[in-house]
Amino acid sequence: MTNTNTSSRHRRVRRRPLLASLAAGAIATGSLVVANAWAGPASDTGEAPAAAARAGQWTTTPTPVEKGDLTAVAALDDKQAWAVGYRLKDSTNIKNEAVALRWDGTSWKQESTLPADSFPQALAVKSADDIWTVGASSAHWDGTAWTARAFDRDPGGRLTPDAVAIASDGKAWAVGRAVPQGIKNGVPAVQAWDGSAWRRQALPDVGKGELTSLAVVAPDDIWAAGSSFAGADTEQTALLLHFDGTSWTRMEAPGGKQGEHRWFAGITAVSADEVWAVGGSVTGSSERPFAARWDGRKWTAVSTPDVPDGRLRAAGRSGDNALWAVGGKGSVSVALRWDATQRRFEQAPDPSLVIRGLATVPGTADLWTVGIAKKGDLIPAAARFKG
Template sequence: MKRWGIGLAVASGVAGLALQSVAMAVPASTQAAPQTRSTQAEQTRSTQAERARSTQAEQARSTQAARVRSTQAALRWTTTAVNRTPAALSDVDSKAGVTWAVGADHVVDFQDQRPLAMRWDGKKWTAVAQPVRTNAQLISVAIGNAKNVWAVGEDRVDERTSRPLVMHWNGTKWQVVKPPAVSTGTFDDVVVSKDGAVWTTGWANVGGAERAVVYRYAGGKWQLLGDGLEGAINGNVLTVLSANDAWVGLNAGLAHFDGKRWTLVADVPTDGSQIPTGFATIGPKNIWMVGVDHVARELPLAVHYDGKKWTKVAVPAGWAQLYGVTLRNGRPVAVGERFEESGQTILARPLVLEYNGTKFVQAPAPAPKQGTLTAAAAAPDRTWAVGLTPSSVTTDYAAFAAYTR
């Protein structure tokens, strides 16, 4: 993801398998009959087969129980000390044995910011020195490996003008990578594909018009993959399965890339009533997407792709927005914020939804009573959520990160 705060942001279950062992009653006449070698051999084979079936049944029960325990384990969050105030984290990624979170330090609220990249060493978060000291922020991060990490965002020339910001971590330091030659723009998401190419999406001024863009960076060169996106407003989020199979969630719609051009799909409306903000991809025929469903009030949006069509998945009712989704033990976990009115004040509270096999249900959220979860990422041993929460000392925001096993 990453364009969180689209609206009012203040910022599978497994059915148990019942296996029964049935004892067969043997007629008395059969019991009294003399046993021949053939009969004894047959009974021996029968007994061995029964034992094998019994063992297989026991193994099946054990395996099924383990799966149930794995998929139904409750979310139990541990808050980690980030120690960045005022600040906010916009994205997190965790793979190849490393975890990075990015965002911005706030000089003057969200109007004047500095890029922030933090690395988790297994015990604590550490802010790593940044080469950019202008009014800029990092919005998305993607890990290729420990020495190949990419982050994108925006660098504001002035309060009303932004240019794409691209940075790369080489294992030692962060360096600025020259972005595509556009006069204005912002990059909202970045992906490192399996072939090592870097993909990014957002918006930019192309040919004198501001529009959604997708760029691919390989061999030190940027390639605009823009055919089919000419009328789109902004690229929010990407998932890339291959050079010929990618999806981009737009501020108005969803488009698929076949290696040559983007094609809007009819399953997601292009009127802005549904805005994608996050993908979790299992394979080309199993993709989860979350976002915001704009009706009378913003509602959480969850959609699943089965290789043929995108279908909305039931979510809890309520005033809320989702900004990111990841896979915990193969099951989608989505994060965002829910809203509550308190007099004249609208409060944002962290929101976590979990897929139970048929629908998304509300799950335990990390500790802060107020704040926003902007992104989530799963590592082999834990699932991360990051965002921002009001500082306990001032009205500024503090960067926030938590994990669950």
């Protein structure tokens, strides 16, 4: 499934859960990486209020995890969805259990636990017996059990993936960054599963940066998005790479004005000539949504509402042809919907939770988001939009 789900002196959109940060020293959600400094954002927790269960509104759905974090979600249809995350078992000693939940059309139930220390961050579902999750490592579900799969060795450092997707030919792809010592020294990284092992992919030299999201149009038409990190005298810039079946090429992303930092955190492909990337931008202390569209020839920035702290982290097109982008920071959660007539994103009802991941539900106008509630102490949350 396409990741829609999944980057200081400023901040940077990341999708590291708090539990993974505590247990493995991973980076918490943020937005801007400066090559010589990074500081995580303020965090917020809370309980999402239950919305009315009717069309056009979000409804919170109970999960079987009382304390923890849900980091990614994917759906096959109205009665089959999966979410991965963590159950906090011992907050004093920072012990957690990676879990996979399944939606059966009525409720969320725990289907399984994942291999130890897997710290799942992203999820791709091709079928009920072909599921990949990546994080501190990767694991594959064959319908019966999870099998851990080691990533290929990368000379750039330890691979930290943020997104995974499965192409129509069954090949899985993972993107993120290779980190030699610290996040500020990371470089974009891509690996592909060849049926027996993960293989590192050659990329153009784009300097320090990361890839945060992945979208597959076809086996020979794949997009990866993220950012090139800021330096002492340079702004952070949005990064786009394209795979044509043979090699990866850097594509020109819309640039910002002087002093403006931009990044992508999510990408979704509708067709070969309609791909959307979303993220955020920072000018001074002002942070707002940023989005761009590929029309088959070039990438163009599109209009977004000026939502303070409205960073976007995922996008997807629902079954009623509506394009959505979601995100937020701390107490701010935001959902945008594309207005094709006005040619701009407009604010839409949001799920009122700290959003980690988004999934569209094929064949319907419905959406899923997962994360943690805004109130309370690490309360996992899942919300469904009935379109």
